[in-house]
Amino acid sequence: xxxxxxxxxxxxxxxxxxxxxxxxxxxxxxxxxxxxxxxxxxxxxxxxxxxxxxxxxxxxxxxxxxxxxxxxxxxxxxxxxxxxxxxxxxxxxxxxxxxxxxxxxxxxxxxxxxxxxxxxxxxxxxxxxxxxxxxxxxxxxxxxxxxxxxxxxxxxxxxxxxxxxxxxxxxxxxxxxxxxxxxxxxxxxxxxxxxxxxxxxxxxxxxxxxxxxxxxxxxxxxxxxxxxxxxxxxxxxxxxxxxxxxxxxxxxxxxxxxxxxxxxxxxxxxxxxxxxxxxxxxxxxxxxxxxxxxxxxxxxxxxxxxxxxxxxxxxxxxxxxxxxxxxxxxxxxxxxxxxxxxxxxxxxxxxxxxxxxxxxxxxxxxxxxxxxxxxxxxxxxxxxxxxxxxxxxxxxxxxxxxxxxxxxxxxxxxxxxxxxxxxxxxxxxxxxxxxxxxxxxxxxxxxxxxxxxxxxxxxxxxxxxxxxxxx
Amino acid sequence: xxxxxxxxxxxxxxxxxxxxxxxxxxxxxxxxxxxxxxxxxxxxxxxxxxxxxxxxxxxxxxxxxxxxxxxxxxxxxxxxxxxxxxxxxxxxxxxxxxxxxxxxxxxxxxxxxxxxxxxxxxxxxxxxxxxxxxxxxxxxxxxxxxxxxxxxxxxxxxxxxxxxxxxxxxxxxxxxxxxx
Numbered sequence: 001x002x003x004x005x006x007x008x009x010x011x012x013x014x015x016x017x018x019x020x021x022x023x024x025x026x027x028x029x030x031x032x033x034x035x036x037x038x039x040x041x042x043x044x045x046x047x048x049x050x051x052x053x054x055x056x057x058x059x060x061x062x063x064x065x066x067x068x069x070x071x072x073x074x075x076x077x078x079x080x081x082x083x084x085x086x087x088x089x090x091x092x093x094x095x096x097x098x099x100x101x102x103x104x105x106x107x108x109x110x111x112x113x114x115x116x117x118x119x120x121x122x123x124x125x126x127x128x129x130x131x132x133x134x135x136x137x138x139x140x141x142x143x144x145x146x147x148x149x150x151x152x153x154x155x156x157x158x159x160x161x162x163x164x165x166x167x168x169x170x171x172x173x174x175x176x177x178x179x180x181x182x183x184x185x186x187x188x189x190x191x192x193x194x195x196x197x198x199x200x201x202x203x204x205x206x207x208x209x210x211x212x213x214x215x216x217x218x219x220x221x222x223x224x225x226x227x228x229x230x231x232x233x234x235x236x237x238x239x240x241x242x243x244x245x246x247x248x249x250x251x252x253x254x255x256x257x258x259x260x261x262x263x264x265x266x267x268x269x270x271x272x273x274x275x276x277x278x279x280x281x282x283x284x285x286x287x288x289x290x291x292x293x294x295x296x297x298x299x300x301x302x303x304x305x306x307x308x309x310x311x312x313x314x315x316x317x318x319x320x321x322x323x324x325x326x327x328x329x330x331x332x333x334x335x336x337x338x339x340x341x342x343x344x345x346x347x348x349x350x351x352x353x354x355x356x357x358x359x360x361x362x363x364x365x366x367x368x369x370x371x372x373x374x375x376x377x378x379x380x381x382x383x384x385x386x387x388x389x390x391x392x393x394x395x396x397x398x399x400x401x402x403x404x405x406x407x408x409x410x411x412x413x414x415x416x417x418x419x420x421x422x423x424x425x426x427x428x429x430x431x432x433x434x435x436x437x438x439x440x441x442x443x444x445x446x447x448x449x450x451x452x453x454x455x456x457x458x459x460x461x462x463x464x465x466x467x468x469x470x471x
Numbered sequence: 472x473x474x475x476x477x478x479x480x481x482x483x484x485x486x487x488x489x490x491x492x493x494x495x496x497x498x499x500x501x502x503x504x505x506x507x508x509x510x511x512x513x514x515x516x517x518x519x520x521x522x523x524x525x526x527x528x529x530x531x532x533x534x535x536x537x538x539x540x541x542x543x544x545x546x547x548x549x550x551x552x553x554x555x556x557x558x559x560x561x562x563x564x565x566x567x568x569x570x571x572x573x574x575x576x577x578x579x580x581x582x583x584x585x586x587x588x589x590x591x592x593x594x595x596x597x598x599x600x601x602x603x604x605x606x607x608x609x610x611x612x613x614x615x616x617x618x619x620x621x622x623x624x625x626x627x628x629x630x631x632x633x634x635x636x637x638x639x640x641x642x643x644x645x646x647x648x649x650x651x
Contacts, residue, residue: 019616153551208599
């Protein structure tokens with residue numbers, strides 16, 4: 001049966017899929033044995049994770065004196081990694097909440113995996129402040145609860161505490177949002193599960209979902225509400241992270257531009273990570289018809305826009321330093337661009353501002369290899385942005401006699417490596433055990449861009465057969 | 472409750488496309504059936520209206536939840552900073568409300584979102600370990616590519632013969648009797 005295409009809109013999903021094909025395509029990854037490539041990637045990630053675990057165990061036993069910090073540079077690698085990972089997470093919420101509110105329906109095929117990425121990135125982020133506490137087993141002291149220490153309350157006027165509330169709320173909401181979206185798909189898996197264990201697991205985790213119109217309607221309402229709640233939340237989270245710096249009196253940190261600057265940077269880096277993961281996943285899991293070149297091009301456009309904001313922020317900081325006529329403020333920025341950490345500054349500028357300008361060319365936006373390399377470049381650049389902001393602002397402070405340099409210790413590098421290991425092992429496990437693409441949502445957009453509205457008539461629809469889900 | 476009504480949960484009609492299901496639901500609603508439900512593999516627009524589903528109460532609940540969260544969040548900070556453990560820092564006001572805003576905001580979002588999620592679970596009756604429609608073997612395909620309309624025996628107009636005939640006129644692929 002030939003499909004009539006709309007003249008105005010391109011279908012989001014390529015390849016004339018029928019409803020049952022979507023289910024089969026997505027479920028196939030979960031029902032086949034993992035490939036050698038998957039095992040290789042997983043073992044690599046696991047090795048990095050083990051290195052991280054060893055490093056963290058060592059530094060908890062010995063104390064954070066094992067880091068390269070000194071009296072002048074009291075924040076460096078650890079907080080850099082924290083801000084880096086929180087930033088990565090923002091793209092997932094942007095895709096699942098903000099793009100949803102703007103009715104960008106192409107998001108359906110990437111939102112599941114982007115949300116999973118958010119959850120794992122926030123876990124990685126959360127580890128760093130906890131390790132930084134030095135006595136991580138007492139981390140619950142940061143929660144306000146009646147206690148026998150006075151009762152002594154946490155300091156509600158401290159941005160560090162705001163951060164605790166922001167990150168933990170963000171993590172909870174991201175996890176819940178992700179799981180809610182997962183329930184209908186778990187029901188789909190339940191209905192086609194073959195082994196007893198799988199049947200039991202999916203029966204429990206899908207909560208008895210039956211796809212009734214009433215449940216779907218409430219589900220959609222909840223989705224809109226959560227999106228509307230998560231949108232201001234995601235903007236607040238990185239704003240509050242930036243206040244960790246902005247509310248201090250350190251030149252280079254004490255600026256009002258920080259919240260929007262950090263949020264734009266977070267979305268910028270997050271989309272780069274989404275691209276890195278998606279480009280690999282669509283190839284390895286064979287999802288090219290779901291995550292199409294159009295998806296990649298659209299994400300490149302988001303990167304171009306947010307990268308522009310980031311570039312503007314760099315320029316504004318420089319301008320304000322000059323315009324403020326404040327000796328210390330001016331010095332910090334001259335020191336950033338020309339001082340001992342100039343190499344880091346120029347890596348940041350070239351990776352985040354100069355090289356991404358190539359994305360203005362449509363041909364490059366649609367070149368998989370180029371976009372993949374670009375996403376790696378941006379990831380590196382954004383890590384260095386946080387490093388530059390944190391270390392260059394404090395390593396040469398008001399008093400030249402206390403100036404110092406910072407060099408990360410092997411323990412700190414291993415911890416960073418470990419966080420990447422944790423992130424990728426979690427993501428690889430997710431790709432094996434959870435539907436990588438939101439089946440229910442993709443089914444809803446199958447009719448998009450086609451003149452006949454009801455989806456199952458599209459393409460070569462096979463007769464629905466019960467054998468398809470049974471032996 | 473009458474004897475007959477306990478025998479069956481309802482009649483389940485299978486349709487191939489979402490459009491057929493919408494038409495069928497509209498006709499059933501016009502014919503006076505109220506206790507019915509439609510089952511689809513993905514959310515279908517227009518269908519809630521077709522089966523006569525009213526707008527959900529959830530948004531109001533979420534608003535209440537969010538406001539509660541905000542108020543509680545602020546009160547917690549006020550109690551700690553002004554009543555339980557007042558700290559005089561250079562004579563600054565104890566109720567320094569601007570610095571309480573971020574946490575108040577986060578608590579608003581947190582409570583709002585929890586109300587949305589648990590409210591949805593409660594209204595949908597999830598987790599639901601048993602539902603009669605699963606007694607029909609072909610219902611497994613409802614999460615795949617088939618659309619079902621179920622007229623329940625609870626309905627006042629439900630009479631097995633008449634309802635079956637009515638459903639047949641809607642031209643479904645098949646009709647199943649659903650055991651309770």
